[in-house]
Amino acid sequence: METLLIRVAPYQSIFFLTAARLMPLAPNLFPRTAGFFPRWIVVMGATLYFTIVQGPREVPQDVFVPALVINFLVGTVLSVGLQIVLGLWLSLGAVFDTLRNPNPASGEVPGLQLEASPTAAMFALLAVVYFLSVAGPLQVALALGHQLRHLPPEAPWAFFQNQHWLSSTLRLASLLFTTVALFTLPVMFVLLFMEFSVGFLAVWLPQTQAYFLMMPVRALLTLLLLFVLNPLILERIGAATLWMIRNIMQLS
Known part of the structure; x- marks a missing residue:
């Protein structure tokens, strides 16, 4: 056990920094009906994988807290960007429904727990199907790995x-x-x-x-x-x- 702790120690700081970047993305990993546990499993698994791939890193104590904050902000910006794109997509469908009816009927988008017009719901389902058909999760994982290589979690000064x-x-x-x-x-x-x-x-x-x-x-x-x-x-x-x-x- 002591040997395991010695081997894990160099990865601890980079693990927390990587987790801070990936945590804000958790709400977008699964439909909202999936619950907290599957998202937690995916985030922890991705964090552990990227931590091992990055290898042990030296993280000075004086930059650990700023790096933690900036990594959380980076993940938050990515998450908000995804929400904006989804909102634009749903709004576009709602616009077309209002062309036929000023007060279109609304229904729940399956799996997203969102109220939307029929065309907006169709757009949401089409977006999910298209995302999966082009291996979207794999592309997201590759993009995150590319980002973590070029913007290491222990480098908070990179933005400035x-x-x-x-x-x-x-x-x-x-x-x-x-x-x-x-x-x-x-x-x-x-x-x-x-x-x-x-x-x-x-x-x-x-x-x-x-x-x-x-x-x-x-x-x-x-x-x-x-x-x-x-x-x-x-x-x-x-x-x-x-x-x-x-x-x-x-x-x-």
């Missing part, structure tokens, strides 16, 4: 190393928000076109359930559009991430 960090951060934010625009605007135009198509079909064939008939067509077009946009979106996000690492978080 560059004297132009504020303008660089603003530029990065604009890049990420234009990425969201590139992702949502084409989908919005496709769905708007489909809404007009539903209206024309209802006029030409009044005995048919136009909305019901067009639902699979709309879902197929949206999915095809996402597959077309995916390479562009990933390239832009990747470029922004690398640019951020090289210019904002440059380590001495």
Whole structure:
């Protein structure tokens, strides 16, 4: 037991710093109905894995507390970013429902415990399916590992190393928000076109359930559009991430 403690001791500080960065992401790891225990298991497992991969690190006592705080802030920013993207996605679906009905019926999004309009709920489910179909969890794990290599948890001064960090951060934010625009605007135009198509079909064939008939067509077009946009979106996000690492978080 004493031998085990001696071997674990060099990893203790880096374990706590890595956990501080990953903890804010826990609410986004599973549907909210999964509960606290599965999220805790995943976060602890990921923290342990990344700690072992990083290896033992020397963390001076005078920078441990600032590093702990900054790592928690980094994880919080990532978590808020995911929530913003999900909120934009749900809001876009709600906008299309209001085109048909000023007061659309709302329902619970399965697994998310969120009240949303029918189209917003469909968007949320489509986003989950698409995320899983492109091996999203694996990509997130690879991205976190890449981030932890270039922005080590024991380096709290990395954010302030560059004297132009504020303008660089603003530029990065604009890049990420234009990425969201590139992702949502084409989908919005496709769905708007489909809404007009539903209206024309209802006029030409009044005995048919136009909305019901067009639902699979709309879902197929949206999915095809996402597959077309995916390479562009990933390239832009990747470029922004690398640019951020090289210019904002440059380590001495």
